[in-house]
Amino acid sequence: MNDPLIIAGRAFHSRLIVGTGKYASLPVMQQAHEASGAEMVTVAVRRVNIGDRTQPSLLDYIDTNRIFILPNTAGCYTAEDAVRTARLGREAGLSNWVKLEVIGDERTLFPDNDALLTATRILVKEGFVVLPYTNDDPVVCRKLEEAGAAAVMPAGAPIGSGLGIQNPNNIRIIRESARVPLILDAGVGTASDATIAMELGADGVLMNTAIAEARDPVGMAEAMKLAVQSGRLAYCAGRMARRPYAAASSPVEGVVGR
Amino acid sequence: MQEFRGPLKITLNGDPYEVAGPLTVSALLSHLAIDSRRVAVEHNLVVLKRPLYESTVITEGDQIEIVNFVGGGSACSPRECLSGVPALSRTSRAG
Numbered sequence: 001m002n003d004p005l006i007i008a009g010r011a012f013h014s015r016l017i018v019g020t021g022k023y024a025s026l027p028v029m030q031q032a033h034e035a036s037g038a039e040m041v042t043v044a045v046r047r048v049n050i051g052d053r054t055q056p057s058l059l060d061y062i063d064t065n066r067i068f069i070l071p072n073t074a075g076c077y078t079a080e081d082a083v084r085t086a087r088l089g090r091e092a093g094l095s096n097w098v099k100l101e102v103i104g105d106e107r108t109l110f111p112d113n114d115a116l117l118t119a120t121r122i123l124v125k126e127g128f129v130v131l132p133y134t135n136d137d138p139v140v141c142r143k144l145e146e147a148g149a150a151a152v153m154p155a156g157a158p159i160g161s162g163l164g165i166q167n168p169n170n171i172r173i174i175r176e177s178a179r180v181p182l183i184l185d186a187g188v189g190t191a192s193d194a195t196i197a198m199e200l201g202a203d204g205v206l207m208n209t210a211i212a213e214a215r216d217p218v219g220m221a222e223a224m225k226l227a228v229q230s231g232r233l234a235y236c237a238g239r240m241a242r243r244p245y246a247a248a249s250s251p252v253e254g255v256v257g258r
Numbered sequence: 259m260q261e262f263r264g265p266l267k268i269t270l271n272g273d274p275y276e277v278a279g280p281l282t283v284s285a286l287l288s289h290l291a292i293d294s295r296r297v298a299v300e301h302n303l304v305v306l307k308r309p310l311y312e313s314t315v316i317t318e319g320d321q322i323e324i325v326n327f328v329g330g331g332s333a334c335s336p337r338e339c340l341s342g343v344p345a346l347s348r349t350s351r352a353g
Contacts, residue, residue, distance in 0.1 A: 021330035029329065044330035045298075047271040047323065053291055058329050074332040087305045088325050092298035101332050109332050133332075159332050208331050 003232065005204050007181050008097070008129040008150040010068075014039045015198070016228045017070070017183065019208025023217065026061040032211050033067065035221035040068040042099050042206070044075065045089045064094065070131070072099035077112070079119040086123055097129040099153070099206075109159040109186075113140045117147055124148035133185050136170035141178060151180050153206060156197060157187025160209040164193035168200055175201035191220075191227035198231025199239070269321045279318075283311040286322070297326045 004011040018038045023029035033041060041062060049055055062069065071089030076082040079102060086098040102119055104112030111134050123130050129150045134140050141152040154174055157163035164187060165171060175182055184197035185206035194205045205228055214220035266279030277289060283306060287294045299306045300323035306314060316322065 019329075019331045023329065026329070042331055043327040045325050046328045046330075048290075048292060048297055048326050050271055050273075050275075050290060050324075057296065058327050059296060069327065071327065072331055074330055084300075084303075084305075088298040088300060088323070089327075090298075091305050091307065092296070092325060092327060099331075103332055 003236070005181065007131070012039045012068075012204075014225070014228075015204040015232055016194070016224055017042065017204060017206040018211060018221070018224075019206070020044075020058060020062075021208050022212040026056055026058065028217055029212075030061040032217040032221040033062070035218045035225065036211065037225040038067070040070050042070045042072045042208070045071055045073070045085050045092065046075075068095070068097075069093055070097050070099050072133075073101050073119075075103075076101060077103050079115040079122070082115070082119045083122050086119075086128060087126075090128065095129070096127055097131065097150075098123065100130050100132040111135055111155075113137070116140075117143055120144055120147045120149055131183070136167050136174065138170065138173045138177060141174045141182075145178060145180050149180060151183050151203075152178055153183045153185035155186035156184050156193065157189075159186040161187055162189025162210060162213075163187055164189050165196055165200070168196065171197070171200045171202065188224075191223040194224050194227040195231035195234070198228055199235050201235060204228075266316065266318055266320075268316060268319065271323055277316075280315050283314045283316060283322075286316060287311065287324070290324075292324060297324050299324050 004013050005015045014037045016036055016038050017040045018033060018036050019042045020029055043058060071093050073082040073085040076085055082100060082102045089098055090096050100116065100119055102112045102115040104110050113134060116132055116134060120130050120132055124147060131151045131153055132144050132149050133153045134144060136154040141154060144152050154171060156165035181203040183204040183206050184202040188194050188205060188207040188210045190210065197205045211217050211221045211224060265276045268275050277286065283299055294311055301314060302321050
């Protein structure tokens with residue numbers, strides 16, 4: 001089935017995007033990426049450790065011929081820091097794409113949507129392809145789209161919580177009005193969460209913790225690959241209507257003894 | 259460029275750092291054994307384009323940030339991220 005995810009004119013055959021954080025080791029991360037079939041992974045931008053040059057390099061474990069690197073602005077709490085980090089990410093990397101995160105609260109990691117919108121406008125003007133992480137607020141998603149974001153990325157639940165989609169109706173509403181790709185980003189805990197996201201009409205799913213913190217990350221990565229594929233197939237196939245009561249599958253006439 | 263190479267006091271990744279200078283950004287990266295192709299450099303709060311590393315001279319009091327890609331997202335605290343290195347300082351630029 002030729003059904004690529006297209007963001008800013010670039011086609012991805014996998015609708016699963018994964019992160020690079022919290023893995024037990026870089027080799028495990030690499031194997032999980034392989035099993036997931038992801039074609040895009042997110043990375044953080046951090047100071048080089050001047051004192052300790054023995055640390056292994058993340059890029060040694062990502063085949064950039066097959067996998068597109070999406071720098072994020074993780075750890076940024078102001079528009080200014082996010083813009084600064086995005087610019088550095090562009091310079092360090094291979095593209096002008098950025099996953100924009102501007103965090104508003106340390107405990108919940110909810111976005112600061114006001115600062116996020118400000119940073120989006122600045123970065124769009126500077127020619128970035130901006131993929132903003134936000135919450136499931138349809139009004140904010142609309143504003144981000146109007147500001148020029150290349151996709152909208154509402155969270156299903158707090159980052160790293162594994163709670164699954166807490167407000168499916170909001171995701172559905174965002175899907176109805178979004179004219180850019182909708183990537184469900186954050187809160188996925190297990191395979192069915194990813195399938196539900198796709199069944200709600202998400203164009204893709206972004207996750208990190210669900211894979212990295214599974215007991216068997218490589219196994220979970222494969223599960224997620226299949227979950228996203230099956231959810232997408234189900235969505236495209238058009239599900240049956242829900243009914244409040246039973247509708248028998250077999251004819252009512254001709255039953256022996258009736 | 260001057261012949262005299264005295265110790266230059268700069269701020270490197272948020273910490274005071276001394277290096278014999280003046281020197282170019284390329285020379286600093288060499289001195290630190292950092293592959294210039296895998297990093298981004300900020301010189302006095304301005305992101306420096308790679309072609310300018312050879313010609314940009316670092317002088318006394320300069321603020322340099324050298325960053326690279328590491329595993330992680332907002333779910334990672336700096337302690338948990340693979341590199342364990344904190345994010346950029348949050349001090350605002352002057353003015």
